Amino acid sequence: MQIKMGVAKAGIKPSGDYDILVLRFNPSVYSAVFTQNSLAAAPVIYDKLVCSIQDKISAIVVNSGNANAATGQKGFENAEKMAQITAENLGIEKEEVLVFSTGVIGVQLPMDKVENGIKEATKNLQDFDLELSARAISTTDAFYKYYETTGEIDGKIFHIKGIAKGAGMIHPNMATMLAYIFTDVKIEKPLLDKVMKLVVERTFNSISVDGCESTNDSFVIVATGENDIEIDDSNKVYFAKKIYEVALKLAKMIVKDGEGATKLIEINIFGADTKEKAKKVAEAIATSNLFKTAMFGNDPNWGRILAAVGQLHHNIDFSKVKLYIGNYLIYAGEPIDFNKDEIVEYMKNNKEINIDLYLNQGEEDWSFYTCDLGYKYVEINAEYTT
Incomplete structure (x- = not known):
């Protein structure tokens, strides 16, 4: 898959580790679900607005270390600004960018650090590295969560790659949980939405670490359409099972990494x-x-x-x-x-x-x-x- 990524150490995380991730791809069909917590974070509110008007996206930007949740109008403006900065530095429209944040609730984003981090990440794009991407979005995670597999339809191979983060505040209802799955097939958005609904109920909506539903839960599936394989009624069940395989692997990793968990x-x-x-x-x-x-x-x-x-x-x-x-x-x-x-x-x-x-x-x-x-x-x- 022709997905490019950039990461940066912007100084948002107290650890000083990578805390900005930018993913760039051709305009792609996508499906997204978010937390139903009434205290939804600013990026969730912003992304829901984008999803209501935008059929395709071309980039994802994530900051870790700060959830931008319970931050009011300024928080929403900062989420929108993250999209604007990312778009300007990638040469795309703001509406093609989904924004995500994870970390401490109730603290305004340090936008000077965020902006510098996004600029650095977009200037140093490289091939999609699952482990490094998972590292950049992690907070209290004890290990980085990623998984990839392939499928075969009519003798042709397609690819699925996924990353996730989460260890505490895990009780999704669509925890702090973020998950992204990418595939290179061609698929119409209404069908991808159906696959999403089926998969999320049996995976990320069927896990719990502490019963605490987060303000920032988000799960996105992106289909870049680079492959000649088209998903339709004849192969949609097989495709859904392959997406389910990746989602379940990631969901189980989140539970396995539950804060303090031994089992x-x-x-x-x-x-x-x-x-x-x-x-x-x-x-x-x-x-x-x-x-x-x-x-x-x-x-x-x-x-x-x-x-x-x-x-x-x-x-x-x-x-x-x-x-x-x-x-x-x-x-x-x-x-x-x-x-x-x-x-x-x-x-x-x-x-x-x-x-x-x-x-x-x-x-x-x-x-x-x-x-x-x-x-x-x-x-x-x-x-x-x-």
Whole structure:
């Protein structure tokens, strides 16, 4: 893919690391979703306006270290100014640029640093480097999140590349979460929007680290159209599965990197009568602090799991429910004898834990991804702005 990138160390991050990313590409079809938090950040408000009038974009600019959230009219003007500076230095129109910010809430952007950083990044464009791009958008991330793959349609190869950031304030509803996926296929925007809706619900809208929905959550898919492959009704399902593959990889990386986390937990709900119920049940477990702390302590406390489900008041017959941790059955309509020591060892020795809950009410299923909650999460967030 003919995507160019530039990065800069503008001095926004206290660490002094890269904190400006500019991505440049030919005018491209795109689809974007954003946080539904009522305190949406200035760049989210600005981007939603752009998305309402612009069918194609040619650039993305991101600053890290400052969220430009809860910053009022000046914050909006600064987001627009970021787009203007980027456009002027790339020789494109302002409306072709989407703007993103991530970091501390409630602080105005240091626009002198931002402007100098954007100018530096646009002057030093290079081939798209996934790791360096992911590094430039990271904040409290413990590792850089990126993934790429290829697909094949009618003997022709297409490419998909993705980057993301996020470790805390992760409970997307479209956390601080940013994600960008690029592909070189040709696709009409209405169909790409459908793919986006399908993919985001099963990936970035099905993860939670701390139940805190961020002000800046954003996910964008860009299709540059450089490839001869055209996505239509005959191949859209296969294409969506490939986009889903990349999105799920990135989403799981975010959960795995949850602040202070030691375990990635996959919660699978089977046999619900509706998809909505399956997701709500999975989410209820994933956001229970009692459940998450039990996972941190390697405690197979099934009562906490079922109690989290019960508080939904969803007319579930618990006499028909079966619950597994890993391959171990721990509840079957009533308490059962199980080898606790064996399950504790499973939890201690595995960084990825499966929770499988069978409701036996219907045919619908859902998977949700979360992490355990331990001492380190409190330490990181107690000291975040100090």
